[in-house]
Amino acid sequence: MKVAVLGASGRAGSEITRELAARGHEVIAIARKPKAIPQLPGVTPSAGDAASPAALAGLIRGTDAVISALHSDVPAATLLAALREAGVPRLLVTGGAASLEVAPGRRVIDDPAFPEEWKGAALGGIAFLEALRAETEIDWTFFSPAALIFEGPRLGTYRRGTDQLVTDANGESKISFADYAIAMVDELEQHRHSRARFTAAY
Numbered sequence: 222m223k224v225a226v227l228g229a230s231g232r233a234g235s236e237i238t239r240e241l242a243a244r245g246h247e248v249i250a251i252a253r254k255p256k257a258i259p260q261l262p263g264v265t266p267s268a269g270d271a272a273s274p275a276a277l278a279g280l281i282r283g284t285d286a287v288i289s290a291l292h293s294d295v296p297a298a299t300l301l302a303a304l305r306e307a308g309v310p311r312l313l314v315t316g317g318a319a320s321l322e323v324a325p326g327r328r329v330i331d332d333p334a335f336p337e338e339w340k341g342a343a344l345g346g347i348a349f350l351e352a353l354r355a356e357t358e359i360d361w362t363f364f365s366p367a368a369l370i371f372e373g374p375r376l377g378t379y380r381r382g383t384d385q386l387v388t389d390a391n392g393e394s395k396i397s398f399a400d401y402a403i404a405m406v407d408e409l410e411q412h413r414h415s416r417a418r419f420t421a422a423y
Contacts, residue, residue: 225249225281227289230257234290236402271295278306286311293345297352316363317346321386362414367422373397379421387422
């Protein structure tokens with residue numbers, strides 16, 4: 222496939238770019254600082270700012286899908302408008318874990334121990350997901366990570382879930398950026414969660 226990655230120089234974006242390239246996909250890697258994008262075969266670095274739908278549409282036109290590693294820094298409406306203008310049918314988004322359920326009706330963000338300094342970004346991610354859920358034209362997928370996503374080895378394994386936090390035998394929910402990238406590219410190729418959210422953890 223020909224895939225545009227937004228935020229391709231960041232931690233999640235760079236790992237997703239590497240995984241796409243390793244599987245032979247053609248990648249348009251977009252970032253404000255293209256020199257920080259991984260230099261790999263099949264990867265075309267491109268300078269761009271996703272804040273303008275018209276400018277972004279010009280960068281992503283002709284791709285099969287867009288993977289946004291911008292989290293909620295750019296509103297859902299902006300990205301969706303760019304995809305519509307460019308005629309790109311699919312959007313996959315790196316989301317947050319805050320809206321995942323830990324019990325019926327109880328989300329990660331509802332825990333009294335949830336850090337106050339993270340709430341602003343977490344609420345932005347929740348709003349982004351709600352905006353996507355109202356979208357009926359673009360085929361979107363929102364990928365919530367485990368509660369802890371960290372720099373670590375590529376193990377090549379993970380467990381998938383939908384709206385509930387995935388935890389291991391010790392009650393921990395975690396995944397490395399490298400394995401998060403595997404799960405994202407698996408979703409791109411397998412298309413299991415059309416207009417839906419999913420999660421992955423060890």
